[in-house]
Amino acid sequence: MIALALPAQDSGTFTPPGIEEMHLPAILPWGAHDGFSKQMLLVILSVVIIATFFILAARKQQLVPGKLQFAGEMAYGFVRNSIAKDIIGGRDFMKYVPLLFSLFFFILVNNIYGAVPLLQLPSFSHVGGAYVLAGIVYVTWIGIGIKKNGLKYFKLATVPSGVPWYILPIVIPIEIISNFLVRPVTHSLRLFATMLAGHLIVMIAGSGIEFLVMQENVLLKGTSVLVLAGAIAMYMLEALIMALQAYVFTLLTAIYIEGALHAESH
Amino acid sequence: MNQLIISAATEGAAAANPLAPNLWEMGVVLAGFAVLFYIVVKFVVPMFEKTFAERAEAIEGGIAKAEKAQAEASAALEEYRQQLTDARAEANRIREEARAEGAQILAELKAKAAAESARITEQAHAQIESERQAAVVALRAEVGTLATTLAGRIVGEALDDDERAARVVDRFLAELETQSAGAAK
Numbered sequence: 001m002i003a004l005a006l007p008a009q010d011s012g013t014f015t016p017p018g019i020e021e022m023h024l025p026a027i028l029p030w031g032a033h034d035g036f037s038k039q040m041l042l043v044i045l046s047v048v049i050i051a052t053f054f055i056l057a058a059r060k061q062q063l064v065p066g067k068l069q070f071a072g073e074m075a076y077g078f079v080r081n082s083i084a085k086d087i088i089g090g091r092d093f094m095k096y097v098p099l100l101f102s103l104f105f106f107i108l109v110n111n112i113y114g115a116v117p118l119l120q121l122p123s124f125s126h127v128g129g130a131y132v133l134a135g136i137v138y139v140t141w142i143g144i145g146i147k148k149n150g151l152k153y154f155k156l157a158t159v160p161s162g163v164p165w166y167i168l169p170i171v172i173p174i175e176i177i178s179n180f181l182v183r184p185v186t187h188s189l190r191l192f193a194t195m196l197a198g199h200l201i202v203m204i205a206g207s208g209i210e211f212l213v214m215q216e217n218v219l220l221k222g223t224s225v226l227v228l229a230g231a232i233a234m235y236m237l238e239a240l241i242m243a244l245q246a247y248v249f250t251l252l253t254a255i256y257i258e259g260a261l262h263a264e265s266h
Numbered sequence: 267m268n269q270l271i272i273s274a275a276t277e278g279a280a281a282a283n284p285l286a287p288n289l290w291e292m293g294v295v296l297a298g299f300a301v302l303f304y305i306v307v308k309f310v311v312p313m314f315e316k317t318f319a320e321r322a323e324a325i326e327g328g329i330a331k332a333e334k335a336q337a338e339a340s341a342a343l344e345e346y347r348q349q350l351t352d353a354r355a356e357a358n359r360i361r362e363e364a365r366a367e368g369a370q371i372l373a374e375l376k377a378k379a380a381a382e383s384a385r386i387t388e389q390a391h392a393q394i395e396s397e398r399q400a401a402v403v404a405l406r407a408e409v410g411t412l413a414t415t416l417a418g419r420i421v422g423e424a425l426d427d428d429e430r431a432a433r434v435v436d437r438f439l440a441e442l443e444t445q446s447a448g449a450a451k
Binding site: 019035037039040043044046047050051054055058059061062063065069072073076080094097098099101102105106123126127128129131132133136189192196 | 284285286287288289290291292294295296298299301302303305306307309310311313314315316317318320321324
């Protein structure tokens with residue numbers, strides 16, 4: 001970062017890549033700005049990867065699992081037990097395991113793309129996918145709430161019990177805003193923003209290294225090593241965030257579903 | 267290509283605003299997720315759950331089987347113990363009976379032997395007495411004849427006079443008897 005702040009002397013000024021460059025040209029363009037993009041290819045690829053891996057792992061159904069089956073069971077058991085069972089609990093959780101499982105691995109694989117050399121593009125660095133997933137979750141938990149409690153659910157979700165009546169005029173709007181308006185927005189943007197920022201940092205570091213290496217001044221050229229070290233550290237952090245965001249997204253989904261299921265006790 | 271990027275960056279407001287989604291991409295994510303969700307619901311989750319259920323059943327079944335075997339073993343042990351106790355009691359009873367029976371038999375035999383020996387002794391006494399009696403009678407007749415013959419030879423004449431001879435013999439025997447009675451005293 002220090003290196004980036006140094007004034008460029010000979011080779012003109014350094015222009016860091018911006019948001020505009022988040023959008024690669026389409027592989028198969030159609031229309032003015034649209035086309036079959038790398039993002040789309042990666043999303044389809046992720047479905048193939050996840051489906052293939054888990055069907056292969058689950059297919060044998062041996063009582064004493066092999067390595068592949070064990071890995072699949074560990075991954076499945078993580079979502080099933082550590083997220084669905086622990087958060088939703090009781091007898092209800094099995095119904096929501098498929099959704100949580102699909103969400104977790106769909107997001108995880110699409111995020112990890114950002115850490116895979118050559119692919120280097122987390123699918124959710126474009127906001128559309130995050131909107132779609134958050135929208136699915138939004139519709140799901142509201143649907144569960146209505147199915148479980150009827151239209152009374154909206155009262156249960158917005159009017160907290162045990163609050164004095166004179167505070168209710170303040171609390172109810174806050175609850176409505178936080179539960180029904182802000183929740184899907186934060187749910188989607190949290191995923192999108194972390195992926196975008198991570199991708200942007202990798203791009204900036206890359207172009208910064210390239211720019212510094214091109215400098216004629218040897219000392220200035222040498223500072224590119226610092227940027228490289230920083231970029232590697234950021235890469236590690238990004239890899240962690242990619243996995244963490246998949247977990248957070250799924251965990252929040254489970255929490256929303258649990259809240260809708262047990263609206264009376266909240 | 268470069269021109270495309272620039273045109274997308276400058277002309278398209280959608281591309282510049284990071285919060286504005288690309289509808290095509292949304293469609294692909296929706297379709298992709300739907301396909302994945304279908305596969306997961308239809309195949310992945312049922313297969314894993316089936317495996318888990320089978321495994322749980324195998325483990326629980328094994329435990330149940332072991333418990334059953336344990337119960338059977340302890341029942342058998344109990345039965346053997348009972349049998350052993352019964353057998354011991356039976357053996358004791360038989361031994362007691364045998365002992366009592368033996369004692370009884372022994373007593374009977376003793377009594378019988380005593381009676382037998384008494385009978386034998388009695389018989390022997392009687393026989394001895396009768397034989398002695400017979401011997402005395404025979405002897406008396408024989409001694410009379412012998413003595414008469416001997417006396418006749420010594421005297422040198424026939425003692426044909428039976429009446430006198432019988433008197434002599436009787437007197438002799440009476441003397442003998444008094445002598446033997448005196449000797450017995």
